[in-house]
């Protein structure tokens with residue numbers, strides 16, 4: 386599609402011209418030193434084609450985008466039972482907020498904030514070794530993206546393990562409320578490795594096809610689950626900037642502190658964007674602007 390290729394090339398050029406990159410995640414040492422001036426965007430369409438601009442074959446740390454895949458795997462495994470332990474409401478607070486967990490008495494408000502993802506991973510781990518649960522999440526991602534060339538970056542996981550005091554605090558607090566089945570350190574090892582999965586924007590866009598219900602997507606999740614996960618991405622996918630993202634882009638999206646964003650245009654397209662510099666909410670600064678430009682140019686919106 387010539388027109389889409391032109392749109393993506395012009396978004397890429399504008400982002401590079403503006404050079405307003407933000408700052409890579411500083412609290413994970415392995416991510417802190419990544420050059421901020423990088424950008425990639427990939428789009429899969431309903432006709433089976435994939436279109437990209439920028440460094441669409443550079444793997445990046447998907448971080449919180451992994452929460453989408455862990456949620457899909459957990460819903461597939463235990464279904465609605467998950468909701469006895471995690472809610473489905475947006476928080477209006479930072480992704481790693483400790484305060485809100487106290488007011489919620491240890492039941493995290495949604496599966497996309499850190500506390501909610503830690504509980505989701507705990508449920509996914511149930512009765513298994515970390516290796517097996519990680520293999521399930523990674524296997525699901527590879528199947529959704531139809532690519533075996535997707536791996537966990539152990540250095541990134543260990544880097545976060547060394548510095549992740551806040552996630553440790555969250556896990557211990559959840560544990561004090563009886564909302565964790567596993568010992569916090571073991572569980573966090575699994576969670577950090579899941580966050581350290583690396584993908585390219587092309588792989589990410591391909592993995593999102595099942596959520597967008599595109600005809601060529603591998604049958605990896607039900608229509609029902611796609612609807613639910615998209616609803617949660619729309620309401621909670623960008624933490625305390627979720628309302629702003631919904632307002633400006635009009636599509637379900639999930640960000641990660643590696644600078645990636647997965648965006649779903651139901652029945653039309655699946656989109657992967659990456660730029661490692663972040664804004665004050667921990668969302669990709671240039672990536673969010675690119676998402677706004679794309680939804681404007683294509684008029685893709687669920688509204």
Ligand SMILES: NC(=O)CC[C@H](N)C(=O)O
Pocket residue numbers: 447448449450480481499545552577580640641642643667
């Ligand atoms: N927003 C994010 O991407 C956060 C993920 C990161 N691994 C953390 O737990 O802090």
